Amino acid sequence: MSSSAPSRQTRSSDRVVVDTDTRRASALAHLLLNGTLLVLFGALFVQAGALPSSAWEPLGAGSFPRLVLAVLMLINLGIMAQEWLHYRGAPSAAAGLVKRWLWRQRLAFGVLALFVLYILGVPMLGFRLASLAFLILVQFALGARRPRSLAIAAVIAVTFSFGLDWLFRDVFIISLPRGPFS
Known part of the structure; x- marks a missing residue:
């Protein structure tokens, strides 16, 4: 092992802190991502209603995209509810975790x-x-x-x-x- 390589030894208590920090941060990241997707899918849902209707489609051109987007929004809401429970159940993260994650x-x-x-x-x-x-x-x-x-x-x-x-x-x-x- 070279002298410039970082040491890989950790204490078990360090691993527990990292794991709880990671769990809370992961839950928050999932909440933010799915919230963003929910807003995006909602905007696309509204825009799909403006698609022109067709003489051959009784439901209109926007019905299938709106159905798919509605299902995606429901999935996002389900994931957000699940991740909210994980977020609330995890202890607070250590100071500087966000800055380190952003740097990585x-x-x-x-x-x-x-x-x-x-x-x-x-x-x-x-x-x-x-x-x-x-x-x-x-x-x-x-x-x-x-x-x-x-x-x-x-x-x-x-x-x-x-x-x-x-x-x-x-x-x-x-x-x-x-x-x-x-």
Whole structure:
């Protein structure tokens, strides 16, 4: 074992504290995630009611999506009720747990932030340029630093951004957002 490697020895009392902290934090994370999904599914449920009706469907085009979304909302409510019981039953977490968790998840949050910027950038830049920038930045964030890996990242980004645009435009005849430079 090298001197720079962290020690893996823990006391049993330390493991109990971590386990109870993890349980409470996990329950809170599930509550927040399912609450967010509940709001999202509720908004989609309302929007599905505005789908145009069809002469061939007696229930309308929005009936099946609304049924699926209603079931998903019920599932979210059930999970939230179950997790609320776990959350209330677990003792309070140790100080600094959220900050440590956020630090450990920084890469996931960084990629999520880049994805939000990508979604906002597609209408402004068009699919090709927004995808190109997104793919290069994500690969850089994920660790592409050497010239060879940066070159591979650039080839992947160009292939997927311009290649997918060509595939959808010329093969599937589906127009993707063009942007001001297209």
